Amino acid sequence: xxxxxxxxxxxxxxxxxxxxxxxxxxxxxxxxxxxxxxxxxxxxxxxxxxxxxxxxxxxxxxxxxxxxxxxxxxxxxxxxxxxxxxxxxxxxxxxxxxxxxxxxxxxxxxxxxxxxxxxxxxxxxxxxxxxxxxxxxxxxxxxxxxxxxxxxxxxxxxxxxxxxxxxxxxxxxxxxxxxxxxxxxxxxxxxxxxxxxxxxxxxxxxxxxxxxxxxxxxxxxxxxxxxxxxxxxxxxxxxxxxxxxxxxxxxxxxxxxxxxxxxxxxxxxxxxxxxxxxxxxxxxxxxxxxxxxxxxxxxxxxxxxxxxxxxxxxxxxxxxxxxxxxxxxxxxxxxxxxxxxxxxxxxxxxxxxxxxxxxxxxxxxxxxxxxxxxxxxxxxxxxxxxxxxxxxxxxxxxxxxxxxxxxxxxxxxxxxxxxxxxxxxxxxxxxxxxxxxxxxxxxxxxxxxxxxxxxxxxxxx
Numbered sequence: 322x323x324x325x326x327x328x329x330x331x332x333x334x335x336x337x338x339x340x341x342x343x344x345x346x347x348x349x350x351x352x353x354x355x356x357x358x359x360x361x362x363x364x365x366x367x368x369x370x371x372x373x374x375x376x377x378x379x380x381x382x383x384x385x386x387x388x389x390x391x392x393x394x395x396x397x398x399x400x401x402x403x404x405x406x407x408x409x410x411x412x413x414x415x416x417x418x419x420x421x422x423x424x425x426x427x428x429x430x431x432x433x434x435x436x437x438x439x440x441x442x443x444x445x446x447x448x449x450x451x452x453x454x455x456x457x458x459x460x461x462x463x464x465x466x467x468x469x470x471x472x473x474x475x476x477x478x479x480x481x482x483x484x485x486x487x488x489x490x491x492x493x494x495x496x497x498x499x500x501x502x503x504x505x506x507x508x509x510x511x512x513x514x515x516x517x518x519x520x521x522x523x524x525x526x527x528x529x530x531x532x533x534x535x536x537x538x539x540x541x542x543x544x545x546x547x548x549x550x551x552x553x554x555x556x557x558x559x560x561x562x563x564x565x566x567x568x569x570x571x572x573x574x575x576x577x578x579x580x581x582x583x584x585x586x587x588x589x590x591x592x593x594x595x596x597x598x599x600x601x602x603x604x605x606x607x608x609x610x611x612x613x614x615x616x617x618x619x620x621x622x623x624x625x626x627x628x629x630x631x632x633x634x635x636x637x638x639x640x641x642x643x644x645x646x647x648x649x650x651x652x653x654x655x656x657x658x659x660x661x662x663x664x665x666x667x668x669x670x671x672x673x674x675x676x677x678x679x680x681x682x683x684x685x686x687x688x689x690x691x692x693x694x695x696x697x698x699x700x701x702x703x704x705x706x707x708x709x710x711x712x713x714x715x716x717x718x719x720x721x722x723x724x725x726x727x728x729x730x731x732x733x734x735x736x737x738x739x740x741x742x743x744x745x746x747x748x749x750x751x752x753x754x755x756x757x758x759x760x761x762x763x764x765x766x767x768x769x770x771x772x773x774x775x776x777x778x779x780x781x782x
Contacts, residue, residue, distance in 0.1 A: 352746055355781045357498065358487055359429055360441045360469070364394050376782070389435040397428035400779040402503075406455055410674060410715055411733075411759055411768030414722050419453025423461055423503045427468065439473040447503035459717075460502035465536045468507055479515040485530065485541075486512065490523075490551055491562050491590050492601055494622060494677070497665030501673050504532050506663060509541040523551040529663065544571040547662065559593020559600070568662055573611065575658050576712050576725045577651045580612030584660055599626045599639075611656040618659040620645040620677070626686075634689040641686070647679025647708030658711055666716055669702050670737045671753040672773035678714035679707050680732070694743045702735040706762055713762060723766030731760040750778045 356362050367381035382393045402423040409417050429443035445468045449457035471484030487507050490496040499506035508527035515522050526548040528541035549566040566586040573582035588605030600623075607618040626639030645659035659678050666673040669684070686700035706713055706729075712720030713732055724732075737755040744750065757771035 391434040394431040398781045400425040402777040405774040407772035411763045413768045417454035419455025421457050422450045424448045425503045437475045443469040460504045460532050462534045463504050466539050482512040485509050493665040495662045501667045521553040558595040562590040564588050576720050582611045584609040597628050614656045616656045618646045620659045637688045639686045641684040644681035645677050647711035649708050670755050671775050672755050673716050676714040676718050679711040681705050696741045698739045700737050704732045705730045727762045727765030729761035732762045733757045748780050752776045
């Protein structure tokens, strides 16, 4: 895999001034890390000292309006990523060989007026160049878009939000950012956050924003909407999430066919850390309608890890084990295939091939902190199909052609290695390599092994 000289020169010209700014930023170690959702960042601590440089002035600019004190904070990110596949999707469903170079530019303004009002606006530009037979994904190209644009109104412990916004829930198994693609997932709608009865609550109604390649032409509609009630409770050394989520999706696709889908999910998550151990368990049940069929589906997910904090490189060992229901009989008037709603695409590995539907898997992992900035992780995912009458599902929540009629349960096993380097506060570089060994189900469907390579550099300010 080679990057063209023109592309390499462009990347160098783009990143050199950014890197110089990173190196020249004094005192950055004392500043908080950047958040996944940039609207969670709070730079009011800079009011306690005079700005030390231009960057701090950019992050905290106070003003006065109509007798009220306010502030403006600017930020953003630049990301360059290369995804390379050899026999993507096992050579099935349009699988191809090739490389996609993704370039992403995000910029935002966060405006606060007094303690109760806030406006947040984020714009993005997303470009993708492909080599070989591989084409960019449906969420990789968008010349200019409004990623987020919302208003907040805060009263006491309650916050109301209206507009276009990103959102994640819990472990991101059901609602994630889609950060592996160029265009992050966003929604239009309403949200309320507050505390009551010793718990934190989220109540929302959102419609997913479609990505249309063009200039400021993305929109949402009720063909793909989600609503819910999500609560978090403290419990000893851990926390418990209890939630209800509703989904209305037009033209959903399963082995049974394509129909309109209304699905309700009731779930519970228990997670925490103590004495080097960390754990995350989640279970949920789904019911509703898929055309004329009744929905009855479920999933159970688990992750348990332990870090040897006093050992060299602080190794952490972990085991993830998960299962999600599939359809045992496409002709019985019931749909039993689990729907992960709006999941993190890199659910199992950075290649983002499998969707968490009709499967069970185990995935041991070991990781090391080689230096305070450099980490290394190795994992091996063993992946089976749960119901032989149902298909293997891949990204896009689509059944993989030929797998519904294949025999057996063993789908694939995948060793992966990843290397992450955090250079100061602003710059992160990472690399990931995976090999998918195709097993009985994939071979029966006519597919073969997959190789995947990813490298990425991202600068945030």
